[in-house]
Structures are given as structure tokens and as C-alpha cells.
Amino acid sequence: MKKPASNGQTLFNLISYTFLTLLSIVCLAPFIMLISGSFTDEEAIAYYGYSLWPQKFSIAAYRMLFRFPRDIIRSYGVSVFVTVSGTLLGLFIISMTAYVIGRKDVKYRNKISFYFYFVTLFNGGLVATYIAMVRYYNLKNSYIALILPLLMNAFYLIVMRSFLSSLPVSLAESAKMDGAGNFAIYSKIILPLSKPALATVGLFIALDYWNDWYNAMLFISTPEKYPLQYVLYSMLSTAEALSRISAQSRIPIQGQPRESIKLAMACIATGPIILLYPFVQKFFIRGITIGAVKG
Amino acid sequence: MKASFKTMVALFALTAATFTLASCGGSGQSPSAGEASQSQASAEAPSASGTPADGIDISENVTVEWYILGAPDPDWDAMMAEFNKLTNEVLNCNVNVTWIDFGNFLTQYPLLLASGENVDLCFQAVWMNFQSEAAKGAFYPIEDIAPIYAPTAYGWLPEEGIKNLSVNGRLYGLTGDNINRELMGYIVRGDLMKKYGIETIDSYKDLENFMQAVVDNDPQIIPLDQGGDGGLFIQMPQNLGLFSVAMYNFPLVVNLESEKEGEIVNLYEFPGTLEYFEMMRDWCSRGFWSKSALSDPPSATYRILTGEVAVEAHSQYSWIDRYLVAPKEYDLQYFPGQPHAYMDSYAQSVAAIGAGSKNPERSLMIYEKIATDERYFNLLHFGIEGKNYEFTENGELNPLDVTLFNPEACSFAWMTKWKAFERDLIGSPPSKAAVWSYVESIAAPNRYKMFSFNSEPVKNEFAAITNTIEEYAKPLQVGLVADPEAGLKTLNEQLYVAGLEKVWAEMQKQIDAYNAEYDS
Amino acid sequence: MRWHCKKSGFLHEIKKNRVLYLMAVPGMLVTFLMSYIPMSGIILAFKNYRYDMGIFGSPWAANFGFDNFRFFFISGSGFRVSVNTILYNLLNTAVSQVLSITVALLLCEMKKKWFKRVSQSVIFLPYFISWTIVGAFVYNMFDSRKGWFNHMLTALGGEPVDMYLIPWVWVIVICFFNAWKWVGYGSVIYIAAIMGIDVECYEAANLDGASVTQKIRYITLPGIKNTIVIILLLNLGRILRGDFQMFYQIIGNNGQLFRMTDVIDTFVFRSLINSADLSMTAAAAFYQSFFCFIIIVTVNSLIKRFEPDYALF
Known part of the structure; x- marks a missing residue:
């Protein structure tokens, strides 16, 4: 069915295409500079800075990084493992909890919400957290120390609750009448219906796990268990700290990472998680096309 | 509002319960430095007074935990295997090194020391707040045990050096004699x-x-x-x-x-x-x-x-x-x-023992070995001979591939600098000798x-x-x-x-x- | 439907909805272990922490325990950086949320599928560029010698400008990069919210011949109002916290810009860099927590009175 577009529609299209195109350029350009920089000769970066196309092409940074490919590949493995298991578990717990605190017939739902929200306001700080994790739970150098701290997130919980609350109430009511238990309603009806919400929150959780270097810094002490982002982070932070330390300690220190390697590391770390994005996108697109076809 | 007030009360009650929980664990597990050294002294008293230093009991095989600032070179593990072969033979122990990134030591060091983990030896320095950390009870006092287990490494220290490494009258660290x-x-x-x-x-x-x-x-x-x-x-x-x-x-x-x-x-x-x-x-x-x-x-x-x-x-x-x-x-x-x-300062690069250390004696014994036995020193500083370095005819050090093992690149080397074993690097600038003698000529004391x-x-x-x-x-x-x-x-x-x-x-x-x- | 029961005691409620409460237990347990147990650390803010005495054995700080807070207010900087932090958060939240909502609205109305997919992915890219690298880009742009911003100015016949001497420029720079980094991320939330709106509403509107703008105004915006309010409230709960990495990487140690770019987190970091005092760090964190708590509890109770559906808790 072809409808002649109205004037308003044309104007709207014009504005939105222009706006989104401009925004895309602004977002894409630095990313291209990042990739180009990672393929640029070190001295060329020092002289010309970043550019959209390598001033002087070089793969030295990648060659340097992959000189010991085992370390990189191993840290990839750690990151993938932690991200996948953490995301699945976290998504399950968060969506289940969100469902409970979103149900109007749960009397203490607000108190439970507050219980979760309170920890975003107050936290015990580094020392107490560290002592709890290392001394009480004995989680030093364990993968669990990478998964547990990010498992619950009040922000996602509340966003999830607001998503779930927009589902038609009638669904749950009718299922209840059919004699389904609360857990069955959650798993058989609510979950399949809230794919965009699950995809969104799942994406956020996955990104958190993938980008997390902090917990690795605190709790992981053997390099074999370092996730990728921590390997990257420690290279960056070391360069930064060294310039500070050398002024205080006056110790001559060598062996610092270089500019192009820094960028190459960023490319390597970003690559795989970007692939996740189109996969998540599917859930958004599908919803919309169904609506459009029907319309 | 009333409801959420109640919730708050409940939360604080909960937190209070947590306090009690945490306090039990906290005070139970980290003995104060003072207590530690007293029990230490009494436990060591018979062996220290009854037998000379070579009669030290090392029958139990232990692994000492060392915390070092920096990042390991690729050949570090191979070197460490050699090093542990030596320590195992002579001192019946292994050294396990944990690396602390330069970028994170401000976060990680206080945590390690505050939580009373088993830190048998760690790198410390003035610029890492050695003295103030010591005053907070981060380290194990060694004035009693250092003369017994590390006589050379302790013995060279002049009076002012001991003062420099002490806080409130207790000695908390050792350092090498090659001070810049x-x-x-x-x-x-x-x-x-x-x-x-x-x-x-x-x-x-x-x-x-x-x-x-x-x-x-x-x-x-x-x-x-x-x-x-x-x-x-x-x-x-x-x-x-x-x-x-x-x-x-x-x-x-x-x-x-x-x-x-x-x-x-x-x-x-x-x-x-x-x-x-x-x-x-x-x-x-x-x-x-x-x-x-x-x-x-x-x-x-x-x-x-x-x-x-x-x-x-x-x-x-x-x-x-x-x-x-x-x-x-x-x-x-x-x-x-x-x-x-x-x-x-003597405290520019310090080897200190954590308050939660389980093997301070063995750690000091290894530290002593690095000061007195060139094999230990060369391994730690230069790597494996023939693979990572060689000495030229006139005794200069020739590192074979600094990307695999970089001499002096980490704090391990800084806290164990001994004049007797230092080497000139091959390819040093021709004017080095002149500069060094000039520096000597304007050397001045500064308390x-x-x-x-x-x-x-x-x-x-x-x-x-x-x-x-x-x-x-x-x-x-x-x-x-x-x-x-x-x-x-x-x-x-x-x-x-x-x-x-x-x-x-x-x-x-x-x-x-x-x-x-x-x-x- | 639901029937009302006279018995409304705690036990009764638990018993009635036991499966539901049970379903909340795993999350509560994780939060208890990860967040509530370590909360004893808050007390450090009021102590002179000694490692060998533990958190509870350490002596109390002077001035009734409030001595650790003094560095924050001593030179009047504490007030200044608190105001800065609040203003930056308001500005950044407003700009980035408006942008995110706009992008989400436009994307959902797009007809060209490939354009939608590509632009949505591309807009998400900045999220992956760490602040460290953003900092390097910014420096590359404004560096007085080789920065391309000045190259452009001179090429256009203007005079080179030394951006590092003009504080107000950096307010714009920070606001721009914050929006730039988060727009993709923020729009995903709103897109998901729009997807949750009942398609039948749109179908009915189409039958009535509603225009795009009308559909946005009367269906989409009301449909995501809940999400907007929630996001704003969540941001409000962090109003005294600054994104340390963003400010630190973009501004660095440039003292001349601090007057307009210093936030609590950078100020505390800088003040304590030479002493690494855990108690003072805890004190600064407590200050932030306490005022965030007051603000959010007040706002939330107001909302609860007028629009209970939008309350956070």
C-alpha cells in the first residue's frame, strides 16, 4: 500500500535523516581515527597526531602485541567466559527480581526496591569490600570475584521494572486464572514477551562485564586469569603513573607502552563486543516490522 | 514516609549486625605489629640464643609471597624457576612473586597491607608513603630478627640508616648499599x-x-x-x-x-x-x-x-x-x-615485610642471599646467563635482548642494589666516567x-x-x-x-x- | 480478581506471596553479600584507620569523628566543587537525555531499514572509546602546536586560540563529549521502551490518519514517560557524583581550568594523591552519599504523594 507522503512527513524525514547522518559522522570519525592510528607509524603519530587515514602505514603495533599471542588469546578467553556466564546469570536474577517488585499485589515491593536502591547511595568503600571478598568469602584470585560484584545492579533492576510494568496486566491475570504458578507466569509468559527489555538490559550487563577491569585489578593476582580489559588498562595506567612516579621517585623507568600500541589494544578489546550489537538490534527491528506490516 | 523510615531503621539494624560480624573477623585475624613481634621474639628466643645463625630451623618447606611493583618481562618465569631451584636447595623454600602495576599501587598496596594478607616481602619507598604506612601498622618490625637472619643486609646499615628506616623506634625495612x-x-x-x-x-x-x-x-x-x-x-x-x-x-x-x-x-x-x-x-x-x-x-x-x-x-x-x-x-x-x-634517603627503595607475614625469617634469609651470593643477584637483576645476558671481557654487562629481560626494570632490582655486584652496561656514554667523578666532587652531606x-x-x-x-x-x-x-x-x-x-x-x-x- | 483480606500482617503477606518473595531472594542475597556486609566500611570516615587495629579497633577521629571531613571545606573548595558537580550533572543529564530521546524517536520512525540499523550501530560506537583515548583526541584537537582546531582556524583566516587558557570552553567540551559518549547507550533504553508500547495504539492512529508528529506526541511520548521519569530520578540519585575518568582525562592537571571544571571526585583525588589516606577518602564518599540520599529520599517521597506509579521505591 502506497500512501502519498504528506508535507509534514517529508519535512520530518528530511530533518531526521540529516540529523542522524550528521550524528553518525560525529560518532564514527573518532572511531576511524582510532583504527587508523593503530595502523600508523609511532613517530608519525607523535608528529601529526591522529588522522582519518594513516599518515605512514605500519602494523608494528599489532606485531608487537601479538608477539606473545598466547597472553592475548588467553585473556580473551577469560573475558568471554566471564561475560557470558555473568550476563546469563545476571539477566535471570535481575528480570526475576524486577518482576516481583513490579507486581502491584506484592505488599513490600517498595521496601524491597529501597533495599536494592540504597546500596547505590551508600557503599562501604574499597577496604571493607576488599576484606569481605578476600577474607570472609575467600575469593581472591577466583573467577567468582569477577562475576559476583556485577551480578546485581539497582539501575538495571529499576529500568527492567519500568519495562515490565508496561506489559498488559491482563496477560498475567488470565494466566493466573488458568492456574499457572507465579514462577511459571514469569518464565513462560513475561520473559518471552519482554525481549526488547531483556536484550537491552542483557546488552548493558554484557558491556559491564566486558569492560570491567576494576575487579580484576583488586582480586586477581595471577596474569593467567587477567581479563582482556585489565591487560589493556594496566598498559594505559602504567604509562600515566610512570610519569607521575618518575617525578617523585626520580627513578629512571623504561619499557613503556607506545601510542599506537595503546590504540591497537583498544581496537582488539572493542572488536568482539561490537559484534554483539547487531545481534541485540534484531530484537528491536523485529518488533517494529511486525507493527509496520500489520499497519 | 513513615514506612520508609521503618525501612531505614531496619537497614541500620542490619548494618549494625554487619559491624559486629566484621569486627570479629577484623580484630581476630590481624594481630597488631607489636603483639606479633613479641610472640615472635619469645618463639625465636631459644634458637636465637642457643645456637648460632647457621642452626636456623628450615626443615619445613614453605613458599614465601613477595609483592613487587612493575610488570614481569617475558623471560621472568624462566628466571624465577632457576631462582627457586637455588632457594629450594639451600633454604628449602620457594618464592612466589605477585606483581603490582605501577598504575594501581596507590589502590592495591594499602588494601594488601590493610587486610593483613600474607605479604612476606614487598617493595616500599618514600614516595609510596613508607613511613606513614609503617606508622599505621602496615609492616612487621624486624629489629630483632634482621641481625639473625640477614646479618650482612642489616649489618652494613649505619646508625642514620637504621633511624631512617625506623618508625617510632622500630625497624621496618632493609635496603641495598648502592644508594644513588x-x-x-x-x-x-x-x-x-x-x-x-x-x-x-x-x-x-x-x-x-x-x-x-x-x-x-x-x-x-x-x-x-x-x-x-x-x-x-x-x-x-x-x-x-x-x-x-x-x-x-x-x-x-x-x-x-x-x-x-x-x-x-x-x-x-x-x-x-x-x-x-x-x-x-x-x-x-x-x-x-x-x-x-x-x-x-x-x-x-x-x-x-x-x-x-x-x-x-x-x-x-x-x-x-x-x-x-x-x-x-x-x-x-x-x-x-x-x-x-x-x-x-635510605628509604628510597625499601624491602619491607607485611604485618600479616607468615614467613618473615625465610624471606630475610633469601634477601640476605641476594646480598651475599652473586648467583642470586645476577639472576634477579640480569636474568639467565647466556640466554638474557653475558659479561664482556672487561666485566661489562651485555643484555642480549632487553625486550625479553630488561635489567633493573622493576622494583625487585631497586631494593636489592649491592655495590659489589653492580655492573656497567655495555654501550654507556663515553662521558659517563667524567660525569660520575664530577658528581663525586660536588658530593655533600645533607641530613x-x-x-x-x-x-x-x-x-x-x-x-x-x-x-x-x-x-x-x-x-x-x-x-x-x-x-x-x-x-x-x-x-x-x-x-x-x-x-x-x-x-x-x-x-x-x-x-x-x-x-x-x-x-x- | 484480587480479593481483600482483613489479615494484613507481615507473616500473612509473606505466606500469601511466598513464591514471589522467594523469587526475590537470590537478588537480595547477592546484594547483601556484595554491598551490605562491606557497609561497615562507612565507619572508616569517622576513624583514624590503623591497619593493625582493624576497622573497629581504630581510634575515633578528632572533632567528634568529623576530622576527616575538614580538608574538604578548609579552603572553601568543597562548596565550589559541590556546586560544579551538581551543575555539570544537571547540564549533562539534560543534554544527553534530550539527545537520547530524540535519537530514539527518530530511529523508531525511520522507514529505511538499512539506514536505521547502520546509524544505530554507529551512534553506539563512542561508548567503546575509553576516556583515556578521548582525552588524547581532545588534546590532539586543541594542542597549541599541532592541534587541528587551530590549523582550521588559521586556514579560515582566523587567529589561533589557546583553548587551554579559556575555562568556559571546557564546559562545552565536557558537555559535548559526555553527550557524544552516552547518546547511543541512552537511546537504546528509550528504543526498548518504545518497543514495549502496544502496537495496537499505532494501528488505530494510522487508521485515523494521524501524522508522524501527532503519533510521537500522543502515543510515543506518553508511552515512555515512565521510563523518562525513572531515568531522571536515577540520575538525580547520583547528582553529587562526578564521572572521574571523564573530567580527569579531558582536563588533566591543568590548574587554570579547575575553577570551572573541578568536580568532587577530581578534587578529592588531587588532594589525597600524596597521602592516600583511606579514612579521608571514606569521608569524601560519605559526604557524597549522604547528600544524594537526602535529595533522592525527599524527591521520591514527594513523587509518591502525587504520582505513586513513578516512585523509585
């Missing part, structure tokens, strides 16, 4: 000097001429590296006869030339400071360094190595370091920029190198001043303030608001006490 005598100066591109016909850089005037020549002839090169932290300013107080006993740009310094021993003065009110800042303003406006110097991101590599800058203000040790890796045609030269060369200011009693003012320096002093240091006189006035006003007088009084008190003890 650092002299800040200028590391300069020799090829450019030749090009401009400049022979030496002996004064600010010479430096100025050289930098002007760079601006005139090679505009693509930045004359001076003022970025990052420090730059030229590190040398400034000493040239006015002052000496910094806190951070390099901390306002309170000792006036060495004062008639009154140990007089504390405010660097930023001292005659000559304004002239210095005015000179910096002049130099900055003439393009001697980048106007965005303060925002320069931490340089990924030293700018002088990539040809970006022509002068770097740093020490003779840095010069050797840069020289070895810089392109040979740069012909890097070093010119001293300070009148006196003082010996570093305040051993003084460490304890900021704890005035920690709030100290923090406020630290912040004020960052905000108001740094722009002056690199000449970014258009009117240095007004800028300096503002800086001083802010310093007094931040509580300078209180810190001043405290520091004077500590210095006087230090002097009284030193002279007695």
Missing part, C-alpha cells in the same frame, strides 16, 4: 648543540641560548619537555639554597643556608622565586615548551627519544637510561643543573635527606595545600600565568587559607626534634 647520589640536570641533544655551536650548558643563560637556537633553527622541535610532572622546577629550590622535604613543589622547605639549623621557609615567598617564575613566563611565551604543557597526556614514551623535544630536565641516571635506547646520532649529553649532589615529614597530625591542611599547589602553583611553574607577580600573590593567599601556618609549625616542630636527635 642523584643530581638533577639537563639531558640534551648533543647533535643539536654541535649544529648550533654551543659547547656547554652551565647556567640558565646557556640553556636559554640553546633553546632559542632550537626555536630559530628547528621549529618542529619543542625545546624543553615541561610536560607531565616536575620538569625544570624540580631543580629550582636547590639553586636557591633550599631543600624540599616533602613533594618537590611543596611550599615548605628547609633553608640550608640559614644561620639557624633547620629553618623552614615558604618557597613561594623566598627571594628569587618570583624572578624564576618571571623567567618561566618569558621562556614559555618564547615557545620553549608547549602552551598546553599541563594538559599534555602522559607521554607514552620519553619525548626526547622520539625527537620531539631537545632537552629533558632529569638526573644523570635517567641520562644513561635514555642514552642506551636513543638513536645514536642524537648523542645525548648531560649537564648538571644543581650545585650539590646529595645521597638519597634532611633522611628526614621524612609525617603529615598525619595536619593531614587535612596537608591535603588542602596539595590541592592548592596543583591549582595555583603548577601554572606558574610552567609560565602559563600572564602576570606571575599577581599569580604568586594569589598562590600564597590560597596557601594560607589552606592552613599553611599550621603545617609550617608542625614541620618546624618535627625538624627541630629530628635535629635534636641527630645532634645528640
Whole structure:
């Protein structure tokens, strides 16, 4: 069915295409500079800075990084493992909890919400957290120390609750009448219906796990268990700290990472998680096309 | 509202319960340093008095945990395997090294020490707050056990060294006998000097001429590296006869030339400071360094190595370091920029034992071995012979591949520097001997190198001043303030608001006490 | 439907909805272990922490335990950086949320599928660029020697400008990069919210011949109002916290810009860099927590009175 577009529609299209195109350029350009920089000769970066196309092409940074490919590949493995298991578990717990605190017939739902929200306001700080994790739970150098701290997130919980609350109430009511238990309603009806919400929150959780270097810094002490982002982070932070330390300690220190390697590391770390994005996108697109076809 | 008040009450009750839980665990597991050493002393008493040092009981095979600042070189594990072979044979123990990143030590070290983990040996330094951490009970006191288990490593320490490494009368660390005598100066591109016909850089005037020549002839090169932290300013107080006993740009310094021993003065009110800042303003406006110097991101590599800058203000040790890796045609030269060369503090690089250590004796025994047995020393410092290094005929060290094992690249090496085993690196600059003998010729004693200011009693003012320096002093240091006189006035006003007088009084008190003890 | 029961005691409620409460237990347990147990650390803010005495054995700080807070207010900087932090958060939240909502609205109305997919992915890219690298980009842009911003200015016949001497420029720079980094992320939330709107509403509107703008105004915006309010509230709960990495990497140690770019987190970091005092760090964190708590509890109770559906808790 072809409808002649109205004037308003044309104007709207014009504005939105222009706006989104401009925004895309602004977002894409630095990313291209990042990739180009990672393929640029070190001295060329020092002289010309970043550019959209390598001033002087070089793969030295990648060659340097992959000189010991085992370390990189191993840290990839750690990151993938932690991200996948953490995301699945976290998504399950968060969506289940969100469902409970979103149900109007749960009397203490607000108190439970507050219980979760309170920890975003107050936290015990580094020392107490560290002592709890290392001394009480004995989680030093364990993968669990990478998964547990990010498992619950009040922000996602509340966003999830607001998503779930927009589902038609009638669904749950009718299922209840059919004699389904609360857990069955959650798993058989609510979950399949809230794919965009699950995809969104799942994406956020996955990104958190993938980008997390902090917990690795605190709790992981053997390099074999370092996730990728921590390997990257420690290279960056070391360069930064060294310039500070050398002024205080006056110790001559060598062996610092270089500019192009820094960028190459960023490319390597970003690559795989970007692939996740189109996969998540599917859930958004599908919803919309169904609506459009029907319309 | 009422409901959420109840919730809050419940939450606080919960938290209180947690307090109790945590306190049980907390106090139960970390004995205070004092207690530890008492029980230690009584346990060791029979063996110490009854048998000589070689009768020490090492029948139990243990693994000692060492915490080292830095990142391991690729061949580190292979070296460590060799090292552990030695320690296993002789001392019946293994060393397990955990690396702490340079980027994270400010976070990780206090956590490790605060949580009372089993830290058998760790690297410490003045700039890592060794003294204040010790005062908080982070370390294991070793004055009783060090003479028994590490007689050489302990024995060489003179009285002032022991004092320097002690806090409240208890010894908390050891260090090697090869202590730097650092002299800040200028590391300069020799090829450019030749090009401009400049022979030496002996004064600010010479430096100025050289930098002007760079601006005139090679505009693509930045004359001076003022970025990052420090730059030229590190040398400034000493040239006015002052000496910094806190951070390099901390306002309170000792006036060495004062008639009154140990007089504390405010660097930023001292005659000559304004002239210095005015000179910096002049130099900055003439393009001697980048106007965005303060925002320069931490340089990924030293700018002088990539040809970006022509002068770097740093020490003779840095010069050797840069020289070895810089392109040979740069012909890097070093010119001293300070009148006196003082010996570093003994606490510049320290081996300390954590309060939660399970094997302090065995750790000290290994530390002793590194000081007395060249096999241990060479492994740790240079790697495996034939694979990582070889000695030339005249005994110079030839590292075979610094990317696999870089001698002295980590704090492991810094805290175990022994004169007897040090080697010259092959390819050192020809003028090294001349520079070294010059440094010896201007060597001077300086008791305040051993003084460490304890900021704890005035920690709030100290923090406020630290912040004020960052905000108001740094722009002056690199000449970014258009009117240095007004800028300096503002800086001083802010310093007094931040509580300078209180810190001043405290520091004077500590210095006087230090002097009284030193002279007695 | 639901029937009302006279018995409304705690036990009865638990018993009635036991499966539901049971379903909340795993999340509560994780939060208890990860967050509530370590909460004893808050007390450090009021102590002079000594490692060998433990958190509870350490002596209390002077001035009734409040001594550790003094550095924050001593020179009047504490007030200044608190105001800065609040203003930055308001500005950044407003700009980035408006942008995110706009992008989400436009994307959902797009007809060209490939354009939608590509632009949505591309807009998400900045999220992956760490602040460290953003900092390097910014420096590259504004560096007085080789920065391309000045190259452009001179090429256009203007005079080179030294951005590092003009504080107000950096307010714009920070706001821009914050929005730039988060727009993709933020729009995903709103897109998901729009997807949750009942398609029948749109179908009915189409039958009535509603225009795009009308559909946005009368269906989409009301449909995501809940999400907007929630996001704003969540941001409000962090109003005294600054994104340390963003400010630190972009501004660095440039004292001349601090007056307009200093936030609590950078100020505390800078003040304590030479002493690494755990108690003072805890004190600063407590200050932030306490005022965030007051603000959010007040706002939430107001909302609860007028629009209970939008309350956070």
C-alpha cells in the first residue's frame, strides 16, 4: 500500500535523516581515527597526531602485541567466559527480581526496591569490600570475584521494572486464572514477551562485564586469569603513573607502552563486543516490522 | 514516609549486625605489629640464643609471597624457576612473586597491607608513603630478627640508616648499599648543540641560548619537555639554597643556608622565586615548551627519544637510561643543573615485610642471599646467563635482548642494589666516567635527606595545600600565568587559607626534634 | 480478581506471596553479600584507620569523628566543587537525555531499514572509546602546536586560540563529549521502551490518519514517560557524583581550568594523591552519599504523594 507522503512527513524525514547522518559522522570519525592510528607509524603519530587515514602505514603495533599471542588469546578467553556466564546469570536474577517488585499485589515491593536502591547511595568503600571478598568469602584470585560484584545492579533492576510494568496486566491475570504458578507466569509468559527489555538490559550487563577491569585489578593476582580489559588498562595506567612516579621517585623507568600500541589494544578489546550489537538490534527491528506490516 | 523510615531503621539494624560480624573477623585475624613481634621474639628466643645463625630451623618447606611493583618481562618465569631451584636447595623454600602495576599501587598496596594478607616481602619507598604506612601498622618490625637472619643486609646499615628506616623506634625495612647520589640536570641533544655551536650548558643563560637556537633553527622541535610532572622546577629550590622535604613543589622547605639549623621557609615567598617564575613566563611565551604543557597526556614514551623535544630536565641516571635506547646520532649529553649532589634517603627503595607475614625469617634469609651470593643477584637483576645476558671481557654487562629481560626494570632490582655486584652496561656514554667523578666532587652531606615529614597530625591542611599547589602553583611553574607577580600573590593567599601556618609549625616542630636527635 | 483480606500482617503477606518473595531472594542475597556486609566500611570516615587495629579497633577521629571531613571545606573548595558537580550533572543529564530521546524517536520512525540499523550501530560506537583515548583526541584537537582546531582556524583566516587558557570552553567540551559518549547507550533504553508500547495504539492512529508528529506526541511520548521519569530520578540519585575518568582525562592537571571544571571526585583525588589516606577518602564518599540520599529520599517521597506509579521505591 502506497500512501502519498504528506508535507509534514517529508519535512520530518528530511530533518531526521540529516540529523542522524550528521550524528553518525560525529560518532564514527573518532572511531576511524582510532583504527587508523593503530595502523600508523609511532613517530608519525607523535608528529601529526591522529588522522582519518594513516599518515605512514605500519602494523608494528599489532606485531608487537601479538608477539606473545598466547597472553592475548588467553585473556580473551577469560573475558568471554566471564561475560557470558555473568550476563546469563545476571539477566535471570535481575528480570526475576524486577518482576516481583513490579507486581502491584506484592505488599513490600517498595521496601524491597529501597533495599536494592540504597546500596547505590551508600557503599562501604574499597577496604571493607576488599576484606569481605578476600577474607570472609575467600575469593581472591577466583573467577567468582569477577562475576559476583556485577551480578546485581539497582539501575538495571529499576529500568527492567519500568519495562515490565508496561506489559498488559491482563496477560498475567488470565494466566493466573488458568492456574499457572507465579514462577511459571514469569518464565513462560513475561520473559518471552519482554525481549526488547531483556536484550537491552542483557546488552548493558554484557558491556559491564566486558569492560570491567576494576575487579580484576583488586582480586586477581595471577596474569593467567587477567581479563582482556585489565591487560589493556594496566598498559594505559602504567604509562600515566610512570610519569607521575618518575617525578617523585626520580627513578629512571623504561619499557613503556607506545601510542599506537595503546590504540591497537583498544581496537582488539572493542572488536568482539561490537559484534554483539547487531545481534541485540534484531530484537528491536523485529518488533517494529511486525507493527509496520500489520499497519 | 513513615514506612520508609521503618525501612531505614531496619537497614541500620542490619548494618549494625554487619559491624559486629566484621569486627570479629577484623580484630581476630590481624594481630597488631607489636603483639606479633613479641610472640615472635619469645618463639625465636631459644634458637636465637642457643645456637648460632647457621642452626636456623628450615626443615619445613614453605613458599614465601613477595609483592613487587612493575610488570614481569617475558623471560621472568624462566628466571624465577632457576631462582627457586637455588632457594629450594639451600633454604628449602620457594618464592612466589605477585606483581603490582605501577598504575594501581596507590589502590592495591594499602588494601594488601590493610587486610593483613600474607605479604612476606614487598617493595616500599618514600614516595609510596613508607613511613606513614609503617606508622599505621602496615609492616612487621624486624629489629630483632634482621641481625639473625640477614646479618650482612642489616649489618652494613649505619646508625642514620637504621633511624631512617625506623618508625617510632622500630625497624621496618632493609635496603641495598648502592644508594644513588642523584643530581638533577639537563639531558640534551648533543647533535643539536654541535649544529648550533654551543659547547656547554652551565647556567640558565646557556640553556636559554640553546633553546632559542632550537626555536630559530628547528621549529618542529619543542625545546624543553615541561610536560607531565616536575620538569625544570624540580631543580629550582636547590639553586636557591633550599631543600624540599616533602613533594618537590611543596611550599615548605628547609633553608640550608640559614644561620639557624633547620629553618623552614615558604618557597613561594623566598627571594628569587618570583624572578624564576618571571623567567618561566618569558621562556614559555618564547615557545620553549608547549602552551598546553599541563594538559599534555602522559607521554607514552620519553619525548626526547622520539625527537620531539631537545632537552629533558632529569638526573644523570635517567641520562644513561635514555642514552642506551636513543638513536645514536642524537648523542645525548648531560649537564648538571644543581650545585650539590646529595645521597638519597635510605628509604628510597625499601624491602619491607607485611604485618600479616607468615614467613618473615625465610624471606630475610633469601634477601640476605641476594646480598651475599652473586648467583642470586645476577639472576634477579640480569636474568639467565647466556640466554638474557653475558659479561664482556672487561666485566661489562651485555643484555642480549632487553625486550625479553630488561635489567633493573622493576622494583625487585631497586631494593636489592649491592655495590659489589653492580655492573656497567655495555654501550654507556663515553662521558659517563667524567660525569660520575664530577658528581663525586660536588658530593655533600645533607641530613634532611633522611628526614621524612609525617603529615598525619595536619593531614587535612596537608591535603588542602596539595590541592592548592596543583591549582595555583603548577601554572606558574610552567609560565602559563600572564602576570606571575599577581599569580604568586594569589598562590600564597590560597596557601594560607589552606592552613599553611599550621603545617609550617608542625614541620618546624618535627625538624627541630629530628635535629635534636641527630645532634645528640 | 484480587480479593481483600482483613489479615494484613507481615507473616500473612509473606505466606500469601511466598513464591514471589522467594523469587526475590537470590537478588537480595547477592546484594547483601556484595554491598551490605562491606557497609561497615562507612565507619572508616569517622576513624583514624590503623591497619593493625582493624576497622573497629581504630581510634575515633578528632572533632567528634568529623576530622576527616575538614580538608574538604578548609579552603572553601568543597562548596565550589559541590556546586560544579551538581551543575555539570544537571547540564549533562539534560543534554544527553534530550539527545537520547530524540535519537530514539527518530530511529523508531525511520522507514529505511538499512539506514536505521547502520546509524544505530554507529551512534553506539563512542561508548567503546575509553576516556583515556578521548582525552588524547581532545588534546590532539586543541594542542597549541599541532592541534587541528587551530590549523582550521588559521586556514579560515582566523587567529589561533589557546583553548587551554579559556575555562568556559571546557564546559562545552565536557558537555559535548559526555553527550557524544552516552547518546547511543541512552537511546537504546528509550528504543526498548518504545518497543514495549502496544502496537495496537499505532494501528488505530494510522487508521485515523494521524501524522508522524501527532503519533510521537500522543502515543510515543506518553508511552515512555515512565521510563523518562525513572531515568531522571536515577540520575538525580547520583547528582553529587562526578564521572572521574571523564573530567580527569579531558582536563588533566591543568590548574587554570579547575575553577570551572573541578568536580568532587577530581578534587578529592588531587588532594589525597600524596597521602592516600583511606579514612579521608571514606569521608569524601560519605559526604557524597549522604547528600544524594537526602535529595533522592525527599524527591521520591514527594513523587509518591502525587504520582505513586513513578516512585523509585
